[in-house]
Amino acid sequence: MSAGLYVLYDMNRCLETLGEHLGGFDPNIFWSRRGFVDEENAGFFTMREAREIKSGALECAGLQIAQSDALTDMRLFVVSLIENEEISEDHFTYFPCFAEDIQHAMEQAANAYPNGSQFGEVERRRQ
Incomplete structure (x- = not known):
């Protein structure tokens, strides 16, 4: 991961559960160009891209921006x-x-x- 890149994760999905029979929390809380994915497949964006995605994502109102280094550290x-x-x-x-x-x-x-x-x-x- 490189400096100046960011990830998007959905706060609403962070709090949702799949139910005990499906393993608890949904791991697909990170955004990528293909939609919601787990952390290993999270998309990396510039701050401008991340802000544009966040502002245009009506169905994903809970999107939050974090530095990409947070995923490793x-x-x-x-x-x-x-x-x-x-x-x-x-x-x-x-x-x-x-x-x-x-x-x-x-x-x-x-x-x-x-x-x-x-x-x-x-x-x-x-x-």
Whole structure:
């Protein structure tokens, strides 16, 4: 992977499950020129291409952009948290991030939502 290239992944697909009988989470959360694929087949785009794809992808409203190096250096996590307990105790926010481990993911969530209460996490990528 080279500097200046990015991948797109779908936040909505990160949270969808296939059901226990089909193996849990759908691995096809990364975008390529052929559609949704697993991480090994993820497409690599310039920032301009990634932004164009993201803005034009109505059916894929959950597309997020990440640096391509994240695929080799880190794993994708989704941290669920309550953004502000004083406002609501049952409205969860889902924070996707590439991190070295779950502690690193929780730190990123805490930095992004300083008033948040951490609830749980889901590791979306294989070890």
